[in-house]
Amino acid sequence: LRDNLSSLLARVRLVTPPTGSQCFFPLDNKSKDPNRAALLRDMIQASVEGEPYITQPISLRWGRLIDDILAVRHKRHLDVRREIVPLAKQHKVPPVELDA
Secondary structure (H helix, E strand, O other): OOOOOHHHHOOOOOEOOOOOOOOEOOOOOOOOOOOOOHHHHHHHHHHHOOOHHHOOOOOHHHHHHHHHHHHOOOOOOOOHHHHHHHHHHHOOOOHHHHHO
């Protein structure tokens, strides 16, 4: 992420642990600003744009499951067992694919 996005990184302070193997993108989770994570989203998008899995087609089952999950994204939390798993069963997404 750091190597490919130097222009975006110049606008943000990353925290790197002593091992140097990970970087953290600090966000103010108490902020009411709906765009508080916009730069982080831009950085993630820029870092995965060239990855082959981004253009890889997904099955209709997964597409419908994703649509249903996005339809309830206004909720603060989604319980995997009570909400995601039943949706997956409804769309016939095998449980083994959920674990991946």
